[in-house]
Amino acid sequence: MSPFAAIALYPLWAVALAVGLVALRLGRSEGRGLVALCLSLAFWVTGLILLKTPQMEMVAERVLPFGMLLAGTYLHAGADVAGIRAPRILAVAYGYGIAVVLLGVLWPRLLYGPGAHGPGVLFLPLAAVSAAGATANIAWLAHLAAKAPAPRTRPIALVLGCATGTLGGGGVIGLRVLSLGDVDAAAPLLLVSVALAAYAVLRGEHGRARELVVQGAVYAVVTAALSALGLTVFYLALPHLAPERSHSVIWLIFVVFFAALPLEPLRNLIVEAIGRRLFRRPINIPELAEQVETSETRAEHAERLAEIGRLTSAVAHEIRNPLGVIAAQAKLLERGGASPALVASVRAQVDRAKRFLDDLLRYGKPRPLEVRDFDARAALHLAISHVRQAFPEAPPPIDVHAADAAASLEADRHAFMDVVTALVQNAAIAVSGRDGGKVTVSLEREPDVVRIVVRDNGPGVPQSLEERLFQPFVTGRGRDERHPGTGLGLAIAARWVERHGGTLVHQRPADGGACFVVTWPPSPR
Structure with a gap:
């Protein structure tokens, strides 16, 4: 194999296989089609690598036909992304691919000559049928992309991936068989196809699942780098580690075992340390x-x-x-x-x-969480407007300080508004009727959290209630007040925040009044 072929094909094979295995291990929303697509791409590139190895050409001749399964996996992935069932279309695509695979494994000479040079008896008829089928596949995926709701990035990625995969797969093999080109040209096309498939896999995950896939991919890269370095050092040191004049297999196993024994814990420590620096919630074993x-x-x-x-x-x-x-x-x-x-x-x-x-x-x-992205600033202003409507005669002044840019938050929007409403309404009731009474609400956006601070200059929370403030049926307002409390408002708010993995705390300002701080994580746990 030439250095150029090794540089082009080895990374392509590793990336395709890694993406498929990471999606299979950590993915939850991508469906079977995208995993099959990544793994079939890796298997197809395996055939190309074997084809570039002279002593493995006979094996490669029987592996290359497995690339015909790519058409079925792309259609399968497209159906998964579109959320539809297409058993007949998939049966035809997979059935045709399996038939060509069996033909190539059992009678490769019907497809091409030795080393995939020169067309066989069935090459041109099958090439014509395959080209028509590939065109139909791309058209069907494009139809699904056109019908998909916005944003259509995933189905469009699959359309482009199918087109580049077809050109880098069957197209390049056809050029080699007809002596018009070589398989080295497949590498850039298939790399684009793998990248598009990887994008579709990642975009198919949501919330914590997406974090797991991203971290799994990063950990795979870090582990590969450490393993490559360690194996190289170990390979160079192995001749000096074995006892003198001892070259038996038993001694080699003995030395390799005890030399490799501490390497795995060391690798885990390094990978976990890197994960803690790169990710807010790493998937390391202790965490x-x-x-x-x-x-x-x-x-x-x-x-x-x-x-x-x-x-x-x-x-x-x-x-x-x-x-x-x-x-x-x-x-x-x-x-x-x-x-x-x-x-x-x-x-x-x-x-x-x-x-x-x-x-x-x-x-x-409590109802189930309905998590989605929304503008926290807009929801904050809407909740405060509801509080103002509860004081039709003389609403207390409520000052709002929010960032100019919209603070996007992935949470239950109604729960967010319930929490804000409960805190702001309690503060408004505390200052209602007081001279100079005022409520201040601020929204702060940080890299990892969205923070809401509600402060008032009312009488403050009685110290006797402070330790039990977020427990049910605890209230500082009596039954005869204009706004009697049930003792459940803060308990419900604390429950909502806890279910999102955030925090709700009470702080006692030095100049009096009350201050409540809500911290929302970017996504619920």
């Missing part, structure tokens, strides 16, 4: 063990909460029915000439009980 322990604790906590949720539903159902009867009786009393003040008092208590039940259900039976 994963900590996350597993945390997940188990949360699972036990979730089981207890589910039991509380069932109890809450039963209690709410039993209380709502009497409340409905009381509301109906109040209406009858009003029609019968009862005191309007008395009727209004009854209705106020009914409404208060209903609000308490609503909060109780929100706390005891």
Whole structure:
């Protein structure tokens, strides 16, 4: 094999195989088609490498036909990306590819001569059918891309990848068989095809899954670099490590075993150290063990909460029915000439009980998270406008300080607004009716987090409640206040933030008042 062929084909083979294996090991959303595509590309390049090795040409002749499976894998990947099922189309594509593979493995001379030079009896007919099929494949993928919702980057990447893969695969082999070119020209085309497939794999993941795929790819590169260095040093040192005049296989195994024994822990330490520097949440073993322990604790906590949720539903159902009867009786009393003040008092208590039940259900039976990207600044302003509407007569002044640029956040938008509304409303109630009362809300965007700070210059949180502030049914507002509290607002807000993997803390400013700080991670855990 020439140096140029080695430089062109070896990296291509390694990248294709690494992408496929990383997606197979860590990917969760990419579907089987993209994994099959990456692995078939790697196998196809294996045939090209064998073809460039003179002593392996006979093996290469039987491996090269496996490239006909690329058409089926590209269609499979396109169907996965589009989210559709196309069993007949895939059956035809895979069936044709498998038929050509079997033909090439069993009777390669029907396709080409020795070393894939010179056309065989079936080469030109199969080449014509394959060219027509490749054109149909590209057209079908382009049709899927046109129908796909925006953004269409993934399906477009597969269309371009299929085109470059077809040219670098069957096109280049056809040139070699017809003595019009060599397989070295396949390397740049297939490299583009692999890169496009890798992009499609990565874009198919979301949230934590995408982080795992990216980290897996980086770790593969780091591990390969360390292994290449270590194996080279080991190869050079091995002749000096074996005992004198001992060249048996047993001695070589003995020396290699004990020399390699500490290398794997050393490699793990280096890779994990690099991962901690490069990534905020690395997938190293200690961090994963900590996350597993945390997940188990949360699972036990979730089981207890589910039991509380069932109890809450039963209690709410039993209380709502009497409340409905009381509301109906109040209406009858009003029609019968009862005191309007008395009727209004009854209705106020009914409404208060209903609000308490609503909060109780929100706390005891939280809905699943609906995570998506949204503009945190816009959601913040909308939540504050809702708070202002709760004070139709004289809303307290609420100053908002947000970054000029939109702060994108991957979270549950309604949960984010619930948290902001609860904190700002509590602060507004604390300063309502006070001379000079003011609420300040700020949004801060940092590389790893989005931080919301809500501060007021009201009386502050009583010290007797500070340790239990985020527990349910803890409130500093009495029953006779204009805005009575249920003691569940902060508990619900803390629950939302915790489910996103963030933090909600209370700080006591030196000049009085209250300050709550919410830290949202870029994506929920």
